[in-house]
Amino acid sequence: MIEDILVVIGMIMIGVGAVADLIAAIGMNRFKNFYLRLHAATIGTIWGAFVPLIGASLVATGCYCLGSYRWFVTGGGIITAFLVLILAPAGSHALARATHRSGLVKVEPCVVDHLNEEMCVKEG
Amino acid sequence: MLLVTALASIFSVIAVYYAIMEKNLVRAVVFSAIQSTIYAFIYYMLMAPDIVLVYIPVAVGLYPAVILILISKTEKVEKQ
Amino acid sequence: MDFSIIQSFIIYVLPIYMVAFVLYTIRALKGPTISDQVLAIDAMSYDLAAFLVVLSIFFKEPILIGTAIVLALWIYALDIYIAKYLEKKEVGE
Amino acid sequence: MISLSTYLLTIIITSMIMNLALALYGIFFKPHLTKKIIALTILGDTANTFAIIVGYRRWVFSNTPSRPPVLVNYTNVSQEELIKFVNTAVDPLPQALVLTAIVIGLAVTLFLVFLALQIYRLYGTLDVREIKRLKG
Amino acid sequence: MKHVLGLIIILLFIIGFSLVLTVAGNYILPSQEIRSLAKYYLYLAYNPWHRNFTVMSPEAVTSIVWDFRGLDTVFETAVFYLAIIGSIALGRGIVKYSKPSGKLGLSLIVKTVTRISAVMIIAVAASIALHGHLTPGGGFQGGATAAVAPLLILIIFSHYYLLEKGVTKDLMLFLRSLGLTGIGIVAIIVYLMALPQGIHAYVLQNQPKPDSSIGLPAYIDGQLISGTLWFFNISEFFAVMAGFTIVFLLITIPERAFKKEEEVERQ
Known part of the structure; x- marks a missing residue:
């Protein structure tokens, strides 16, 4: 019984991850600016990667059909989820900081930019 | 499942085309990284986990670093 | 629970993932600047890691999971290299 | 005889041939040495992919996937399971050859990078057309 | 033309x-269908019923790499060794350079994350290499995975941080020589064991063969180690990791070291 509940919860999480992936990919194409696309990337990594990884671990825990190696899937999924959780924000941070410092992408349209006023391109 | 692999291989052709034709060398390295990621996925779908395990560190982790170090020590743009 | 239910569920989820990957790849190929491209590769690869885990359940092959761990580790490295290049310092310092 | 999976496998092989042709074009006609090194890595990866495709086994039935060449439950394995494993796994020999080829390709690429760096230190350029002194 | x-x-x-x-x-x-040779390899990779032919490793790729076609891999290791030697010969030179003043490396967040992830990289690489005969993995995979950790530290902290931590060129050369020596010793260890007993044995032999009844044990303390495969994997892990680390230490020497040398030569 408890195994069935775990499998159903895991499948729901995998489905949520797929939908979040689609939303993030659409946002990645629709947003106009590098700094705006960072939001879409965060949706894609946390909701689109972390959640289905935990879901897959739950499915593997509850399903006897994978045999005795299913704990391998559980452990690997949780380790991967932890790695995504710590590495993805750090990578995005390094990339955004380097981009802003090098002046590669202007902030446009902009209200205020406290870090560097020259990067701010006011609208109109 | 082969449908997914065929789609990935078609996108790899586009990535290789841009990587060869691009004048800016840093962007060429980035296109080469896209190609490496797609190839890793193709190896996975062809049931070769050993190759994926050795290909991802080499082609995603080490090739771009080495070539970027070379670019940063020498020239950035390919002249026409 | 029966394994065929999980398998058919994953088959229904699969096209959503594929559309997402195609859109990510379009942005990665098109992106106006280098940062956009790297960001798109970044998001695509983390999602690919999750997708590989889902596929290893679909194939019923638990040993394929090691590839996902390695993929999640190395995409971080690509971010760092490009960031270091954009900071315009010499690489060893 | 003609099936969807045959068509899809032909698409994969045709794309790989296209990649090979593009990489050869890059090696021959692009003047910059860094671009030549990038094209060389792509060429090596594509050649490795051909070897993997040769060793692939098509799915026996539509829902019985071919397996990686690793025996999962090795403790108290029975004869029937071993025969089933032999009849569903892919070819391990190309994978073993490609495995060493990738690492050695990286070592050779590192050697080429050092060579290019030395050329830049001596001549101040990496463009093949401008390295006049290398001629003759 | x-x-x-x-x-x-x-x-x-x-x-x-x-x-x-x-x-x-x-x-x-x-x-x-696959070729009959591949079926032969798959059938004999782990086969308790044919103890005179099997490798006792459930992973067919590693058993081919280090047992069925072991000589190929030894020669490819030699090619790898020569390529690294060539890189060292091109990249070295008597250079003296000092540590620049000021802040080195990337931001603090990235540094903190890298401190955690570098440890995990080494752990994952070691697990890949040590389980290479049971699950996908092996010496080449583990070594290539572990070689990215020094490169990340070189880029995120600095060249000098790694040198101050004691990871120098000489230490890595020592580790690499240790790995290569290990491969050489393991290749002939069965031969050396058979020599005093007067038994016929082969180079790169793992399990007992039909005409030589000696071999390394497949199980130690109930754990499957597949004879020589485990030792080969560990040695190759050290050789590959140390070889790549030397090259990265050489390639990130700052360019001003070489420029200063040239100016001195001109004067």
Whole structure:
């Protein structure tokens, strides 16, 4: 019984991850600016990667059909989820900081930019 | 499942085309990284986990670093 | 629970993932600047890691999971290299 | 005889041939040495992919996937399971050859990078057309 | 001249492409069967009923790499060794450079995350290498995975941080020599064991063969180690990791060290 509940919860999480992936990919194409696309990337990594990884671990825990190696899937999924959780924000941070410092992408349209006023391109 | 692999291989052709034709060398390295990621996925779908395990560190982790170090020590743009 | 239910569920989820990957790849190929491209590769690869885990359940092959761990580790490295290049310092310092 | 999976496998092989042709074009006609090194890595990866495709086994039935060449439950394995494993796994020999080829390709690429760096230190350029002194 | 070469390439492409299209269904495309040699390898990789032929490793790729085709891999390790030696010969030189003042490396967040992830990289690499005979993995995979950790530290902290931590060129050369020596010793260890007993044995022998009854044990303390495969994997792990680390230490020497040397030479 408890195994069935775990499998159903895991499948729901995998489905949520797929939908979040689609939303993030659409946002990645629709947003106009590098700094705006960072939001879409965060949706894609946390909701689109972390959640289905935990879901897959739950499915593997509850399903006897994978045999005795299913704990391998559980452990690997949780380790991967932890790695995504710590590495993805750090990578995005390094990339955004380097981009802003090098002046590669202007902030446009902009209200205020406290870090560097020259990067701010006011609208109109 | 082969449908997914065929789609990935078609996108790899586009990535290789841009990587060869691009004048800016840093962007060429980035296109080469896209190609490496797609190839890793193709190896996975062809049931070769050993190759994926050795290909991802080499082609995603080490090739771009080495070539970027070379670019940063020498020239950035390919002249026409 | 029966394994065929999980398998058919994953088959229904699969096209959503594929559309997402195609859109990510379009942005990665098109992106106006280098940062956009790297960001798109970044998001695509983390999602690919999750997708590989889902596929290893679909194939019923638990040993394929090691590839996902390695993929999640190395995409971080690509971010760092490009960031270091954009900071315009010499690489060893 | 003609099936969807045959068509899809032909698409994969045709794309790989296209990649090979593009990489050869890059090696021959692009003047910059860094671009030549990038094209060389792509060429090596594509050649490795051909070897993997040769060793692939098509799915026996539509829902019985071919397996990686690793025996999962090795403790108290029975004869029937071993025969089933032999009849569903892919070819391990190309994978073993490609495995060493990738690492050695990286070592050779590192050697080429050092060579290019030395050329830049001596001549101040990496463009093949401008390295006049290398001629003759 | 340039156009002639291009035309030759295009013609060769057309010829090869039509060849593929002609014989596609028969030879190039994979079928539902594999070659009988591959079936032989798969059948004998882990087979308790044929103790005179098996490798006792459930992973067919590692058993091919280090047992069935072991000599190939030893020679490829030699090629790898020579390529690294060539890189060292090109990259070295008597250079003296000092640590620059000021802040080195990337931001604090990235540094903190890297402190955690570098440890995890080494752990994952070690697990890949040590379980190489049971699950996908092995010496080459583990070594290539572990070589990215020094590169990340070089880029995120600095060249000097790694040197201050004691990871120098000489230490890595020592580790690499240790790995290569290990491969050499393990390759002939069964031969050395058989020599005093007067038994016939082969180089790179793992399990007992039909005409030589000696071999390394497959199980130690109930754990499957597959004879020589485990030792080969560990040695190759150290050789590959240390070899790549030397090259990265050499390639990130700052460029001003070489420029100063040239100016001194001109004067």
